[in-house]
Amino acid sequence: MAKKPASGQEMWGGRFAAKPDEVMEAINASIDVDKRMAAEDIQGSRAHVRMLADSNIVSETDRDAILEGLDQVEQEIVGGDFPFRKDLEDIHMNIEARLKEIIGEPAGRLHTARSRNDQVATDFRLWTRQALQTRADQTRGLMEALLEQADLHADTVMPGFTHLQTAQPVTFGHHLMAYVEMFSRDRSRFLDCQDRMNESPLGAAALAGTGFPIDRQKTAADLGFKAPMANSLDAVSARDFAVEAVSACSICAMHLSRLAEEIVIWASAQFHFVRLSDAWSTGSSIMPQKRNPDAAELVRAKTGRIYGALQALLTVLKGLPLAYSKDMQEDKELTFLAFDALDLCLASMTGMVSSWTVDKSAMRAAAAHGFSTATDLADYLVRELGLPFREAHHVTGATVKLAEDKGCDLAELSIDDLKSIEPRLTDAVYSVLTVEASVNSRQSYGGTSPVRVREQVSRWKELLS
Ligand code: ARG
DSSP states (O other): OOOOOOOOOHHHHHHSSSSOOOOOOOOHOOOOHHHHGGGHHHHHHHHHHHHHHHTTTHHHHHHHHHHHHHHHHHHHHHHHHOOOOGOOOOOHHHHHHHHHHOOOEEEEEGGTOOHHHHHHHHHHHHHHHHHHHHHHHHHHHHHHHHHHHHTTTTEEEEEEEETEEEEEEEEEEHHHHHHHHHHHEEEHHHHHHHHOOOOOOTTTTTOOSSOOOOOOOOHHTTTTTTTSSSSHHHHHOOOHHHHHHHHHHHHHHHHHHHHHHHHHHTTTTTTTOOOOGGGGGGSSSSSSTBBBBBHHHHHHHHHHHHHHHHHHHHHHHHTOOSSOOOOGGGHHHHHHHHHHHHHHHHHHHHHHHHHHHHHHHHHHHHSSSTTTTHHHHHHHHHHHHOHHHHHHHHHHHHHHHHHHHHHOOGGGHHHHHHHHHOTTTGGGGHHHHHHHHHHOOOTTTTTTTTTHHHHHHHHHHHHHO
16 A cells, blocks of 8 residues: 655655645645646656766666656556645646655655756646647648638639728638638747747756756757757746747637638628538527527637736736746646637637538629729729729719619619710720629739639648648
8 A cells, every 4th residue: 555645745845844724725736737737747757867867867777767657657647547636736746746656765866956947847848839739730720621612712702891891892712811821820920939939948957057967958859859948047937938829829819700700790691601510500599590600709709818818927927036936837827728718719710611601692792782893993994094093983983873873783884874974984894893803803913813812722732731
């Protein structure tokens, strides 16, 4: 039978006579949050003890005992029967205490030339590095889903808006490709951040480094870091990597919320541009006609908690003197929260986009409303009749007014109506008044024309393959 496990205080309480207050224990413990870094903590300990043995700081026998003990700890955690204890504060002390129960005395040698300060910084960097990779991959998955839809809808015409007022016809593919561009920048922010933060704090010890002849290059390489961090104070104090990561999450959430808002609008009965699949819609308990875009609304809403985490993180870190302060323990919960929310948002958005049904005819009809080809008429007057653009704008304004008075679209005005405003107009003008002509004409680089959209779809498919 294992002997009674050490209390948290037994880990550091050499000069303490009384036990901590219950509330002290409650405010101090982080195990409920940081147990998520158990795998990273074990990974860090393995690298550390291998290096300690290679540097003749612990014996090979002790190293092997520690490694075997860590294997068992890992199995218990994976198997769900690890005895997590609040009185042991955090994941670092929980694992070390359990290791001691399993292997006894050699466990005490693992913490040589190490402190929880460099340990937690290492675990947290390992966790964040992986989380950034996963979000980058998910963002890529969303881009692929958008690309598929953009390909399908390269020549589906919809109204383009400014101020949410009909502006000019665009292609739905073009609209979706705008999001591909945004999410590609989000993805590169995740990867840039990952690259910048990929340095090892391990070996900085409490704050000043250590007198033991450790090899920080070795542990850094073992853990897949590019290099050890060059300043031990920075190594244990810096959390800008988490701020940057949550900031990248925030920007991505902001983009997701814009697409989510568009989905809410498009899925309304008034627009009817898209219909979310059953898997991504909810009904109402009282109104049987409803198909609610709950997931899109929640993607929109979760942006709040992600920004909140960023604000809270910045505030927690503001004004902290070097080096470690316990304030920093709050960083993980906020970071996990932001990454978790973004995880759900990216997955939901990908699910909605890849399974929605697009109502092309509703989009086309809406595109033809609101005099969306007025700019095409003005451009035509400049091109064909040599009018200065300002005058063309004026003539077009009068034409729109006439159509408005008659309750019809520009293309529905008779040639006599048109001539009453500009006598030099001929039947040829009708060729620019349709929405298809409008989008086809916009072939400038980056424009909405189907040829340009298809080019961009191929370019992105190539880039992502
Ligand atoms: N649980 C702590 C944290 O998350 C670990 C570091 C504790 N270091 C200390 N000096 N008390 O920040």
